[in-house]
Amino acid sequence: MTASKAAHAPPLQGSRSRLSQLVGSGPTRSQTIFGWIWLTPILLYFAYFSYYPIFSALSMSFHRWSLTIPERPFIGLGNYVWVFNDPTFWISLTNTLYFAAVYVAACLVLGLVLGTLIFSFREPFKSIMQTVVFLPVMTSMVVAAQVWDLMYMPGYGILNYLLGFVGLGPYMWLQSPQTVMPAIIILSVWKGLGYFVVLFIAGLTTIPYHLYEAASIDGASPFQAFWRISLPLLTPTTLFCLVTGSIGAFQVFTQVYATTRGGPGKASHVLLLYLYDHGFRFFEMGRASAIAFILFGLVLIVTLIQLRLLRSQFQY
Amino acid sequence: MTQQTRRLTRRESLRLAAGLAAGALLAASCQPAPTPTPPPAPTKAPAPAVPPPTQAPAPAAPTATAAPKPAAPAPTTAPAKPAPAPTTAPAPAAKAPAAAGKVRLKWWSHPYKAWNDELTRQKITYEGMNPSIEITYTVVAYDELYTKFTTAMLAGTGPELMGAQSTMTPNLMAGNWLAEAPKEVADDIKTKFFPVCVEGVNFNGKIYGYNQHIGGILPIINTEAFEAAKVEAPKSWADMLKLTQTFDKQSGGKYTQAVGNFPYTSWVPFVTWGTILKSMGGDILSDDAKSIALNNDIGRAATEEYLKYVHPEMGAENDTFGQGKSFVYFRGPWIKAFLDTQFPKLKYKAIPVLQGSKARIQKDYVWNWVISKAATDAQKEAGWTFLGWLNNVANQVSMVKASALIPTTKASLEHPDVANDPWVKTFVGELAYKTEYAGRISNWVQVEKVVNDELALLATKVQSVNDTLKKIETEGNKLLKESKVFV
Amino acid sequence: MASIALQATRRSTRVSSQRLGLGALKAALWVALAVVMLFPTYWGLITSFKPPHELNTDPPIFWPQQWSIVENYSFVLTQIPIARYYLNSFYVAAVSTLAVLFTSSLAGYIFEEIDLKGKEYLFMGIIATMMVPFPVRMIPLYIIFRDLHLVNTLAGLYLGALTSAYGIFLMRQFMKTVPRELLDAARIDGAGEFSIFARIAMPLCTAPLAALGIFHFMYEWDQFVWPLLMIDDGDLRTLPLGLVAFRTGFGVQDWHKIMAGAMMGMIPVIIVYLLGQRHFVRGITLTGLKS
The missing domain is CATH 1.10.3720.10 (MetI-like)
Incomplete structure (x- = not known):
């Protein structure tokens, strides 16, 4: 534990382990008691409000569980087989992976760059830019998606109108299978970027200032300071952004639901929409649950890979 | 710095207090479920004949209506209850205290302001006449209405009265969720209501609700554009095609009729294409509703024809029509309020069904009021009486005036206020064309989605007419194999 | 607030006019970013000020010709x-x-x-x-x-x-x-x-x-x-x-x-x-x- 922790904060490693030795390597009894006393209610809470429903859903996924059939026969892996044989599942999976990859990459890179730049601003520009970038996050997704839908509208939408002045377009945006995914990604990055920027800024505030002073005395350029100090020390933040960003991106739903409902055709069909359709439009809850656990497995694997990669990447 | 720390500590202590309370509460409420293994509802494999186990406890379920201790029970009292999950089939539901005076009914529907206002007004009138009945009318967001329905019904906290489209009604009926109308009510419905409408609630000869209004889809034309072009309103699909060419020439080969914008209005391509198909004598489903055969001459001709009217590059049909860019589009009677407010300068009217080799149209839906099977006898009785009153001639006619929704009883259709309003009259005239209902099969929603998805790919030039029809056939037939058919 | 290294850069921008041009370019980029980030919200806001007949027009109306703030908001209220x-x-x-x-x-x-x-x-x-x-x-x-x-x-x-x-x-x-x-x-x-x-x-x-x-x-x-x-x-x-x-x-x-x-x-x-x-x-x- 101490080793993995130290790995995330290399410059402090020395002092940390020295003091830890003074105190003793393992946790004291009072620490253990404190930990379990506070952790237990939280764990029980998760068991009751999260795991209990999750196991119910897991059980549903092994049953033919349809609103339109009074019986609920056990069918083993039948729902999973059905889902894997459904072409729509594979389309949704491809679209989801495409979305997640582009969205998370764009948000991480832009978020890190903008976050670092905005953090280096003087007041009031810092607060102003941070607010400007964060404003889209504060709008409700349904409303934001609907505004973008209006802006994207071919024929009379503002976006084509404005692009017309620059000699671009007109594009069909959400109305064409070729442009619908990029259009949804643009709207999602616009909406979500501020979240990443704010997290990176919060991460930067926790980096001790004297490290930058020292670097500056050693004659490091701002870029070097970013590369040598900010980036390694932001690893916990980056990891957090990567993991939560990916988990969120794999569950992309509202913006698709509020604009295209997966269309045209199935060009923007994503996994959670596929799940929602089966659960609450076709009332096949067993299949919906199976989809959920396939999605769960996928996200779990991706997360574990991310945790492993990022840990080893910055191991000192 | 010290000041700051102290302030934070004080704030922390507040949070600590809140947290302690919450923690204690949680620890208490967690007691019943330390083992997360047994799922609440689904595992009733061994006893398939029993209706869904979760449904049974409904009347006994401690909802606000029936529980002796209603509303806001302190959460701390919860652990006193035995295990929360009704894994085992619960004891037969005790009859709710019907004798306790008032009969309370929960009634759910979706938002459409003019309609909701009128329904609320009628409800209040009824409660005034019948003090022993209390009805709570709840408006649920349209897109999520069935999400709420499904969840609540499975948990047994669902409403006694609810609205269900004709595509939804067969699902509910097949799942054994709906109360069948008693014989006298059924007879009343069969005699008084317009035959086409009754089909929306008539399954295998049993009646499952009252239909309140029927959605008709008709061509709506821009009358100014027609006057300017000195042409008559089309009477048949052949006329329509000629007009298309005329308007195309006038606008420099630009816009004729917009059927674009698949997102919000995914039913539109289906309705328009389905109507053209039917006008040519084709149909989506076979007569026994067990197969789809479209890749034939009629199917291809209809789909080619449909393609001539589709312009997804124009944007939403509502707006392009309102902006005067398209001369015709297909909508139901309710669109009047929207067009009048957003495009006050627009002059338009609805025209009668276009004639093809066979004059048939694709009907969109019927709106039904149904009663939950889980309701108590007293609630069912009160519910049927109320619904009967709600759909009497006076109420249906005043609803037409308020919302332009087409009524369903023979008497209200003949009522002068309905028969003389030119807008409504045109839509009423459409009822004469015998149509089959989408709601004949239990998974129609899925079939409709297949049709819409493939048509969208056709319209955006991703696939050919042949491929589109072939895909609708394959996908659709796969779905029909697992569907139930009602007559 | 800013890191010293970055402050140093900023100080030196005042020195040469070439750097000044760079600074102007940077400022322009930030303004462009702000416009892109703010526009959809602006559009939502301006939509809430419009009367119904100015909503989905072609070409779009960026600044209402007729304000309907009171009507729209009092309706909501x-x-x-x-x-x-x-x-x-x-x-x-x-x-x-x-x-x-x-x-x-x-x-x-x-x-x-x-x-x-x-x-x-x-x-x-x-x-x-x-x-x-x-x-x-x-x-x-x-x-x-x-x-x-x-x-x-x-x-x-x-x-x-x-x-x-x-x-x-x-x-x-x-x-x-x-x-x-x-x-x-x-x-x-x-x-x-x-x-x-x-x-x-x-x-x-x-x-x-x-x-x-x-x-x-x-x-x-x-x-x-x-x-x-x-x-x-x-x-x-x-x-x-x-x-x-x-x-x-x-x-x-x-x-x-x-x-x-x-x-x-x-x-x-x-x-x-x-x-x-x-x-x-x-x-x-x-x-x-x-x-």
Whole structure:
């Protein structure tokens, strides 16, 4: 534990382990008691409000569980087989992976760059830019998606109108299978970027200032300071952004639901929409649950890979 | 710095207090479920004949209506209850205290302001006449209405009265969720209501609700554009095609009729294409509703024809029509309020069904009021009486005036206020064309989605007419194999 | 505030005119970014000021020719008991946010700073709950709340959100940057573990706490499907449920009214954000670590 922790904060490693030795390597009894006393209610809470429903859903996924059939026969892996044989599942999976990859990459890179730049601003520009970038996050997704839908509208939408002045377009945006995914990604990055920027800024505030002073005395350029100090020390933040960003991106739903409902055709069909359709439009809850656990497995694997990669990447 | 720390500590202590309370509460409420293994509802494999186990406890379920201790029970009292999950089939539901005076009914529907206002007004009138009945009318967001329905019904906290489209009604009926109308009510419905409408609630000869209004889809034309072009309103699909060419020439080969914008209005391509198909004598489903055969001459001709009217590059049909860019589009009677407010300068009217080799149209839906099977006898009785009153001639006619929704009883259709309003009259005239209902099969929603998805790919030039029809056939037939058919 | 190295760069920009041009270009880029980020919100806002006949015109109207602010907003204010909805939403979001801030920081601290047996598995178990999509948990969760007699109560809205896997993860990640030497020093002084958490770890985490507070408040404020399932009574509706009344149905939308409602719904979120933003400006630099 101490080793993995130290790995995330290399410059402090020395002092940390020295003091830890003074105190003793393992946790004291009072620490253990404190930990379990506070952790237990939280764990029980998760068991009751999260795991209990999750196991119910897991059980549903092994049953033919349809609103339109009074019986609920056990069918083993039948729902999973059905889902894997459904072409729509594979389309949704491809679209989801495409979305997640582009969205998370764009948000991480832009978020890190903008976050670092905005953090280096003087007041009031810092607060102003941070607010400007964060404003889209504060709008409700349904409303934001609907505004973008209006802006994207071919024929009379503002976006084509404005692009017309620059000699671009007109594009069909959400109305064409070729442009619908990029259009949804643009709207999602616009909406979500501020979240990443704010997290990176919060991460930067926790980096001790004297490290930058020292670097500056050693004659490091701002870029070097970013590369040598900010980036390694932001690893916990980056990891957090990567993991939560990916988990969120794999569950992309509202913006698709509020604009295209997966269309045209199935060009923007994503996994959670596929799940929602089966659960609450076709009332096949067993299949919906199976989809959920396939999605769960996928996200779990991706997360574990991310945790492993990022840990080893910055191991000192 | 010290000041700051102290302030934070004080704030922390507040949070600590809140947290302690919450923690204690949680620890208490967690007691019943330390083992997360047994799922609440689904595992009733061994006893398939029993209706869904979760449904049974409904009347006994401690909802606000029936529980002796209603509303806001302190959460701390919860652990006193035995295990929360009704894994085992619960004891037969005790009859709710019907004798306790008032009969309370929960009634759910979706938002459409003019309609909701009128329904609320009628409800209040009824409660005034019948003090022993209390009805709570709840408006649920349209897109999520069935999400709420499904969840609540499975948990047994669902409403006694609810609205269900004709595509939804067969699902509910097949799942054994709906109360069948008693014989006298059924007879009343069969005699008084317009035959086409009754089909929306008539399954295998049993009646499952009252239909309140029927959605008709008709061509709506821009009358100014027609006057300017000195042409008559089309009477048949052949006329329509000629007009298309005329308007195309006038606008420099630009816009004729917009059927674009698949997102919000995914039913539109289906309705328009389905109507053209039917006008040519084709149909989506076979007569026994067990197969789809479209890749034939009629199917291809209809789909080619449909393609001539589709312009997804124009944007939403509502707006392009309102902006005067398209001369015709297909909508139901309710669109009047929207067009009048957003495009006050627009002059338009609805025209009668276009004639093809066979004059048939694709009907969109019927709106039904149904009663939950889980309701108590007293609630069912009160519910049927109320619904009967709600759909009497006076109420249906005043609803037409308020919302332009087409009524369903023979008497209200003949009522002068309905028969003389030119807008409504045109839509009423459409009822004469015998149509089959989408709601004949239990998974129609899925079939409709297949049709819409493939048509969208056709319209955006991703696939050919042949491929589109072939895909609708394959996908659709796969779905029909697992569907139930009602007559 | 700014790092010295960056300040040095900025100072040197004043020197040469070539750099000045670069500075102007940079400023232009920032302005362009701001315009792109603000435009959709501007469009939503201006839509809420328009009369219906200026909504979907071709070409688009960027500045209303006829203002209809009073009509649109008074419609929203009079058609639904909006004060009541505000209050319900705020109550639910505030209770949940306070609880989440407390439980998340505490659990984050314990997971990061105390060696408990098997805690990594427990931690992964908590994170994993984020990966199961909510729609499939909805029905079983609803049944739990039915059995707790909490359907159709406001308690039913926040009781399921007193802690957050997301929050625990976030706080743990930020606890990683708290120097252990400070904690250990306090331990040597004989401070209790809770006071170390409350007096040393927490003040160092104001920025992440503010971020979590803002995110969670927004998340709860914006909740739609769960309140939709839980709440039947008109009096208990939260704001997003109440605003549904302006959707006319049948695929036709009164955009000006919907946007007026949406803009009013944004106000509390902006306030919470502005309250929290102070904590980003202040950072570890104030709490000091110069020893």
